[in-house]
Each structure stands twice: as C-alpha cells, then as structure tokens.
Amino acid sequence: MSPLTRTDERQLEQAERQCQLIVPPLNFAMIAPGIYRSGFPNPKSQPFLLQLGLRTILYVYDGDCQPYHQEFIHSNNINYKHFRVAANKEPFEEMDHSLVAQILAEVLDTRNHPLLIHCNRGIRRVGCLVGCIRKLQGWAMTAIFDEYQRFSGTKIRISDQEFIEVFRHPVSIDPQFQPAWLSDQQT
Numbered sequence: 020m021s022p023l024t025r026t027d028e029r030q031l032e033q034a035e036r037q038c039q040l041i042v043p044p045l046n047f048a049m050i051a052p053g054i055y056r057s058g059f060p061n062p063k064s065q066p067f068l069l070q071l072g073l074r075t076i077l078y079v080y081d082g083d084c085q086p087y088h089q090e091f092i093h094s095n096n097i098n099y100k101h102f103r104v105a106a107n108k109e110p111f112e113e114m115d116h117s118l119v120a121q122i123l124a125e126v127l128d129t130r131n132h133p134l135l136i137h138c139n140r141g142i143r144r145v146g147c148l149v150g151c152i153r154k155l156q157g158w159a160m161t162a163i164f165d166e167y168q169r170f171s172g173t174k175i176r177i178s179d180q181e182f183i184e185v186f187r188h189p190v191s192i193d194p195q196f197q198p199a200w201l202s203d204q205q206t
Contacts (some may be wrong), residue, residue, distance in 0.1 A: 041067045046141030046170050050149055051156075051200055053132030058141030065091050068135065073097050075131040079104045079122060079145065080138045100125060104144050107178035114147060116188040123151055123190045130196050142171045143179055150183035155201060160184060 044067070045058030059080075060068055068091075075098040078084055084101060092099045102122050107113050125131055126148070138144040146167045153163045164180055171179075192201070 041070070043067045044137065044141070046145075048170075050136075050152060051198060053129065053134065053198070054126060054152075055133070055135045056141055056145050056149055057135060057137045058145075059085070059137055059139050060088060060091075060135075062087055062091075069095065071133055071135070073133050073135055075100070075125075075134040077102065077122065077125060077134065077136040078138070079136060079148065081105050082139065098131065104138075106143050107147065107176060107182050109176075109178050113178070114144070114182055116186060119148065119151060119186065120188040120190045122148060123155070124192055126152065127155075127190065127192050127198060127201060128196050129198055132198075142174055143176060146170055147179050147182050147186075150179075151186050154183065154186065155190065 042063045043057070044060040044064040047055065047057040047064075047067075050056050055071065057064075073095075076092055078099070078101045080101075081103045084099075089099075091097075102118060104114055104118060104122070105112060122136075126134060126136055136145055136148060150163045150167055153166065160183075163183060167180065167183070168175055
C-alpha cells in the first residue's frame with residue numbers, strides 16, 4: 020500500500036470534518052419559529068448552536084455562566100442576557116412574576132430572534148417560561164402541563180405547574196415587534 024499524498028490527506032481531513040456529529044444541547048426544542056429552549060449548552064453543542072444563527076441567548080438561572088459559554092457568545096457576536104431566576108420551591112419560594120414578564124417580553128421581541136432561552140437543565144425555569152408562553156398562545160392547561168412533563172420526566176414539581184397556572188402578570192410587548200403567531204393573542 021502506498022503512502023497518502025497531500026491531496027489524500029486533505030480529502031481525509033475534509034471527510035472527517037463533514038462526519039463530525041452535530042450535538043444539540045440537553046432538552047433542546049423549538050418553542051416557536053425563531054425561539055428555542057434547552058439546558059446549559061456544553062462545548063460539543065456549539066457547532067449546532069452556530070447553525071441556528073442565534074442573535075440572542077437568555078440564561079435564566081441563579082448561578083453564574085461558564086467561561087467557555089461566555090467566550091462562545093462573545094466570539095460569535097451573540098447578544099447575551101442573564102436573568103438570575105430562583106426556582107419555585109414549596110412551600111413559600113416562587114419565581115418573581117414581574118421578572119418572568121420581563122423575560123417573556125425579551126423572548127417575544129422579534130428583534131431578538133433567533134433566540135435561545137436556557138437554564139441549567141432546561142427543565143424547571145425554562146419549563147415555566149415556556150408554559151407562560153403557551154398560555155399567551157391560548158393553549159389549554161392540560162396541553163401546557165403535558166409539554167412541561169415531557170421535558171421534566173420524573174422531576175415534575177407541582178409548584179412549577181401552580182406557577183404557570185396562576186401567572187397573570189402583564190407582559191409589555193411592542194406590537195410592531197411581536198411574533199406574527201402572537202398577534203391574535205392577548206398579552
């Protein structure tokens with residue numbers, strides 16, 4: 020067998036790059052056109068995120084962002100906002116309704132799209148925010164809870180479902196920049 024030529028080596032390297040796996044972040048899904056959800060992205064999910072052409076990343080968690088994620092955001096000119104959101108916990112801790120309304124206003128502003136909203140695992144905080152978006156879309160509560168449960172698996176928290184059910188804080192959205200699918204709904 021003859022040794023590889025430089026052309027062969029380049030073709031082999033190109034084939035290896037093309038075969039590289041594209042790995043989405045944990046609990047990744049599209050919420051609506053231009054709006055995505057997930058758990059905290061790891062370095063392996065960065066090529067996947069680049070394919071989305073993200074304009075904005077919202078991090079909703081009370082902890083700090085990992086340096087590798089901050090570097091990825093900065094080097095790709097992605098707008099980044101960190102909202103320190105505490106989780107719902109029985110019996111007396113609840114997400115701040117006005118802060119959730121502020122986050123929803125960011126999510127629903129098309130100037131921020133395409134947008135990724137993520138927390139640590141993409142289950143509880145993001146699940147509550149998605150549930151509130153579904154309420155704005157006019158979904159039935161049973162459908163909202165079904166979607167929440169699909170992402171939470173065995174980590175269902177009644178306090179999260181209660182939060183979604185009672186959330187009624189007004190969300191200020193400029194009608195000029197709200198998604199078309201929301202135009203018939205009341206915010």
